[in-house]
Amino acid sequence: MKQLHKQSSSNRKDEEMPFSQTPPYSPKSLKHPRSLPRSLNYILKEQRLLFILVGILIGSTFFIIQPSLSILSSSDQRPRISAGSRESVVGNRDRGELAQDFQNHFGNGNYNRYSNGVGRVPVGIGSKRKRIVVTGGAGFVGSHLVDKLIARGDDVIVIDNFFTGRKENVVHLFGNPRFELIRHDVVEPILLEVDQIYHLACPASPVHYKSLTCDYKTNVMGTLNMLGLAKRIGARFLLTSTSEVYGDPLEHPQKETYWGHVNPIGVRSCYDEGKRTAETLAMDYHRGAGVEAIRKQPMTVYGDGKQTRSFQYVSDLVDGLVALMEGEHVGPFNLGNPGEFTMLELAEVVKETIDPSATIEFNPNTADDPHKRKPDITKAKELLNWEPKISLREGLPRMVNDFRNRILNEDEGKGN
Numbered sequence: 001m002k003q004l005h006k007q008s009s010s011n012r013k014d015e016e017m018p019f020s021q022t023p024p025y026s027p028k029s030l031k032h033p034r035s036l037p038r039s040l041n042y043i044l045k046e047q048r049l050l051f052i053l054v055g056i057l058i059g060s061t062f063f064i065i066q067p068s069l070s071i072l073s074s075s076d077q078r079p080r081i082s083a084g085s086r087e088s089v090v091g092n093r094d095r096g097e098l099a100q101d102f103q104n105h106f107g108n109g110n111y112n113r114y115s116n117g118v119g120r121v122p123v124g125i126g127s128k129r130k131r132i133v134v135t136g137g138a139g140f141v142g143s144h145l146v147d148k149l150i151a152r153g154d155d156v157i158v159i160d161n162f163f164t165g166r167k168e169n170v171v172h173l174f175g176n177p178r179f180e181l182i183r184h185d186v187v188e189p190i191l192l193e194v195d196q197i198y199h200l201a202c203p204a205s206p207v208h209y210k211s212l213t214c215d216y217k218t219n220v221m222g223t224l225n226m227l228g229l230a231k232r233i234g235a236r237f238l239l240t241s242t243s244e245v246y247g248d249p250l251e252h253p254q255k256e257t258y259w260g261h262v263n264p265i266g267v268r269s270c271y272d273e274g275k276r277t278a279e280t281l282a283m284d285y286h287r288g289a290g291v292e293a294i295r296k297q298p299m300t301v302y303g304d305g306k307q308t309r310s311f312q313y314v315s316d317l318v319d320g321l322v323a324l325m326e327g328e329h330v331g332p333f334n335l336g337n338p339g340e341f342t343m344l345e346l347a348e349v350v351k352e353t354i355d356p357s358a359t360i361e362f363n364p365n366t367a368d369d370p371h372k373r374k375p376d377i378t379k380a381k382e383l384l385n386w387e388p389k390i391s392l393r394e395g396l397p398r399m400v401n402d403f404r405n406r407i408l409n410e411d412e413g414k415g416n
């Protein structure tokens, strides 16, 4: 398999860890008590709290496409070829094997599309494992997704340029033969042979997307490159979009069919429009190819704090992403928690569940901040049989433990 800049790290003490010791997927458990304020500071630095809660836990829209060129009748034993495809890497898994594979992971389910031979392994290798690329896999959502995929037995290649991601998020997988880490910027093409592509790479933090460092190019060129790869190799493709594509919505709650209300020249637009363009590209390919710190510091609330958001715990999101990838559906799905809170309510819940002594500071609002946001998840409930299980009150303490644990792991990695 071709690799670009295979990661070498001076911080690979887990390298010898045998696979059998790989921790199963779950929000990482608290290993030993350590300073809560420190973890809060970590979580919230560079507005990470707002980012995590607003940027991630809100309802997000996900796109999934399937190049139609990969959909052949099950009786067609020819390699599936699209422009630039490499027949030599196209293998044929039989329907029974793939259906079995699916059942091993998910129990009974409809596996029609995959049973048409979408999954691939190199010719001659009858492995049931999937080979999966996760771009942005060293990020917050990405690293949780990678843990889940590895834990269920798949081979995972992470592509990340570490713009906001951290090697520490995946260091526990170093040395695992089923895991590869490639430092690579998705704006450059890459050739890999895989069954599925989860495209998460994106400068997602407000710290980045509200500043000149915002990289529209990543959303456009990066998505084009990953779509091109999916088309070439016939892989199933999933794009993590964002509820920001709905802008300051005039429809509430927001269904997948809502086109949104976005200021195309505002300070947030490089992110909103970048993701909107990425969605456009995904659907074009489908059609065309067929295919913040609060430790004794105030929590910052922008504006009057009456704007609403919906917050989703990361494991619910990861479950939804996998259900979407493993299913047969194409197009946007809202994967979010419909629980709707004002920013002031959120600050109160954070106070109650994390730090009762925290205070609130009001800052002028940023331009174009959406007034309300709440995902309509009817479609995901009906078609994916998916809905979030973890409430904000339940999720917040888990989130703190998760980040505390990451800090502890980092300290251990440094020999502290």
Ligand SMILES: O=C(O)[C@H]1O[C@H](OP(=O)(O)OP(=O)(O)OC[C@H]2O[C@@H](n3ccc(=O)[nH]c3=O)[C@H](O)[C@@H]2O)[C@H](O)[C@@H](O)[C@@H]1O
Pocket (backbone or CB within 6 Å): 055, 056, 057, 060, 135, 136, 137, 138, 139, 140, 141, 142, 159, 160, 161, 162, 163, 164, 165, 166, 184, 185, 186, 199, 200, 201, 202, 203, 204, 205, 215, 218, 240, 241, 242, 243
């Ligand atoms: O909810 C959302 O809106 C966002 O959720 C996640 O983002 P998240 O995990 O919250 O953010 P990060 O922890 O910053 O992860 C993004 C990853 O992409 C990587 N990245 C970023 C930019 C780039 O050019 N290339 C690249 O590999 C970063 O290094 C990082 O590992 C998804 O990865 C985003 O696609 C999505 O927009």
